[in-house]
Amino acid sequence: MSGGQEALREPWDSLRRQREAASFGTWLFLGSEALLFGGLMMAFAVNRVLHGDAFAAAGHETNVVYGTVNTLVLLTSSLTMAVGAEAARAELRKLALVGLSLTLVFALAFLIIKGFEWRDDFRQHLFPGPNFKLQESAARIFFAFYWVMTGLHGLHVTGGIAVIGWITWQAWTGQRALRSPAFEAVALYWHLVDIVWVFLYPLLYLGGRA
């Protein structure tokens, strides 16, 4: 039970209860996030039904290589996050720090790859505007969703990097006890970021290539 008491906060009497609450609260927040992305995917689905051909043609223009590599990177980061969080709970300090740091590396790699992809998309005039590449007008709606979905997901990745970086730093310097419920809560959030991408990847990259 070493490190248990320093992780305990008001208004909790026991660390077990506090940990349950942190996970439960995070799950509630994830429910909220599910509705956020769910609404977006719903709107995407409606437009895909309305403009099937244009969406297929536009989906063909996305960069599937970048998308697939990023899928692998993000899935791997979820693995290292799970290892880091479980190791923290078991108070295996070294393994926890390695897992968390690798997660940070993968998360940053995801954003960097995404940045290259966005740059290529811009160069190919895939941002809806005056010189838009495609003829079908509804293709602009597909790419509107593309930019909103990847942008919103990118914001979530950025937020994830901030909190993972913060708790990793605290664990590194010893300011945060390894038994703190924060590791599990952040891991849950990170898995959601991963799962959202698992939905975005087929919608945006594979839809036009069936």
Add this chain to the structure above:
Amino acid sequence: MSDIAAEGPIPGDAQPHQGLRGAPSYLTAEHGLAAWFLTTDHKRIALLYAAALTVFFFIGGAGAVAIRMELFTPQADLLSADGYNRMFTLHGTVMVWFFLVPSIPNTFGNFLLPLMIGARDLAFPRLNLFSWYLFIGAGALLVYALVAGGVDTGWTFYTPFSTAYSQSYVMAAALAVVLVGFSSIATGVNFIATVHMLRAPGMTWFRLPLLVWALYGTSLVIVLATPVLTLVLLLIVAERAFGLPIFDPAYGGDPLLFQHLFWFYSHPAVYIMILPSFGVVSELVTCFSRRQVFGYTFMVYAILWIAVVGFLVWGHHMFVSGQSLYANIVFSFLSFIIAVPSAIKVFNWTFTLYRGQITFDAPMLYALGFIGLFTLGGLTGLFLASVPIDVHVTDTYFVVAHFHFIMVGGAVSAFYGGLHFWWPKITGRMYPDVWARFAAVLMFFGFCFTFFPQFIMGFLGMPRRYQVYPPEFQIWHVLSSSGAVLLACAYLLPMGYLAWSLIWGDRAEEDPWKATGLEWRTSSPPPRDNFRTMPAVDTGPYFYHPDKEGPRHDEPEAHQNQGRET
């Protein structure tokens, strides 16, 4: 009866424990600005919210004053058409998101939820403080949008006007609403986790006071509906800021999709605004009629029923939008279905009054006013759920009157009722009762005077959101504007005597209303950690008279408190 009284932990009342027993109250425990603005005490955060909400109530109220003054005559006197659009948008946006949605949950909910379930604080005290700062940030952004030039889309932000045509500060306002949504979600998550994880020993789910159940149901709706609003407003921002044409009909985008997503939040939001009032009124009606609540379990199921079915009725805002007749019929049917649990609650409050020992203290007057006004608002909601009548009165003052009966006659009356009921607990002071009763009655009449004429002129065809109108409607508008003066007085008066009571009011006892809830089992105002010792609970709520025994009429009932100190 004597058996139960003997078995009960503290039969009668809590007089033996009057006083602070040396511990300072939450108000005096710490001093200085930082002790307030960096506090994690749910009671202090409730007061921070109360202060912020009061400011926004005045801002939104100023919008209402401008509207009612303009409408006094059929011509445009004070405002241009554009100025009028900005005024009713200000009024709607501020009142919905910066007053009504957070009103009862973030003040009384914050203050009372841990007290009522016997906890020391909310589950995540720092998240609670963070949500207040989000609220303030959102409010600042909204005030910026209003001061910079205002917004003219109406609070509904309908596309394509809001995305392609409006020249006003739509983006700042939309982002402000997105931010305040995050604040709501943080509070909702906090409340749900608190109810699940921090109930006192013996406080089982079906012993929870109905206000706790109402806040729980509200929080569920907040957590699941608000993100959809966040999303749809972000899509508007994306379209305005970056030209991403998601709702643009020129490229095949669907503006009606916006309405679907918007009302998927905004109809449940109606229940976010009214469910907490149901909880407050249940507390008041039981206490001042000295009765157990009639049909406790069905009151609970009604709350949950409303929380769930509230997600399935959004289409009734779109009967004239061109959606299919089939969809109209389904949404109409579901809208009738959701009236059932509301009716159950009204009937149960009425049955609670039946054969009760009713006293007309100020909180009770507000509660009785609530029941009447909410019933009218609810029944006219059934008119609007009927497709043929809705087609006739869409976008008229009939709709305006209907939702003001729910939101103002209902939610605001309940807010004032709750304010008077828990004022002694929050501040430790008693207010002058005669003034309070006068204000309660004035509010009821001022409200009816203001909004009942709007039903009539709406049914006769007066459209909403116009500042000029045919002269035949003037009589109704004059009635309405005059009533609004009374209503304004009724809102301002309590602020006066409540402030007076802070200095000159009598010291409140621990339990001035002889109420059963756990929040009355501690000093007024409570200490920082809420209870002197953590309470334990042996019974359900509202044992204002012995269980399974008819009420007496010769002398006051002996009641049984819900919990005791351990």
